[in-house]
Amino acid sequence: MLTRTVYVVSTDIAWSNLVIAGLSHSFKAYTFFTENTVDNLWNLNNDDIVIYDRSTLGNPSIHLLSPMSRSGGWILANASKQDLEGAQGLISLGWCGILESDFTLELLHKALRMVASGQLWFSREAMSYSLRNIIRGQTHSSCSMEVLGTKFELSHKEQKVFMYLVQGYSNKEIALQLNVSLSTVKTHVSNILSKTGKQSRAQLSSLMME
Template sequence: IKEGSPKTKVLVLTAYIDNENVSAAMKAGADGYTLKEVDSDILIGAIRSISQGGMPLHPQAARFLFQGEPKPAEPALTEEINLTDRELNVLELITQGLNNRKIAKELNLSIGTIKIHVSNILSKLGVSSRTEAAVKATQLDIVGEKVYH
């Protein structure tokens, strides 16, 4: 697709999440990679992200891409991040692929409160997207490895 039309945005929507498939897709020029089983809100968010120049990646796909890169010193870096317990709860749900509405429902909070927590999380992690936050959180073992919804 990219050879014939380099400006076309490509989101890989697949049932396969392994190093070989992720690497092949990204080397072929895919702009994002996610699983068929994702929630429709996550899929719509991924499509919007690509249209705005983002690269939405399933957290497990991101781990495959960053495999072998040196991990920063975890304890010191994790201490510097200094997320509150509530921010950790929200981050955990972000890594599971939940959107703000579902996180708000899960934690019995308003969507506005969740948006504030997400903004604080992105700032503290030094990232600009929820996907980057999920990847960094799993790389630093800030949250446990969870199944992506």
């Protein structure tokens, strides 16, 4: 029987314990660990799975989190409506699944089983948003934010803004997420476009294929 390691990352210990208690009955061969930060989750095995609690840790873009550069299968739990709309950007960054906050505990068993089998878990709504964005000319990613940041000499703040842009956030929404002024965000966006040589924010996702 295949054994796997599953990391449940949340600052809510009660929630983490509830998740593990529920999953351990169905996944008896799996080993579960709790973490309150993603800081130590680097160079994971491909079979490892991470369940990220968005409700307590916030948008992963705040942490410049790019699962593709960390390996393993990552599931965004307790996701928001905005996350669903930015599903394509999350997929491009290496996320394997998104679970809406209202359905996380209900669907986590199925999502974990799918991700463990090498498949993706996204709702029809999330995939619809993603496909519409692809049709509009955006592409999937195969490059980590760390590589892009180095390649185009993006500052730490510019990398954070870039992560939000890829997920489809507006300038106003980015300003609220980062708690900065709208003019500051506009300046960062302008710098990002200038440094990357792109004409519009819609073209930025293509950088992650180059």
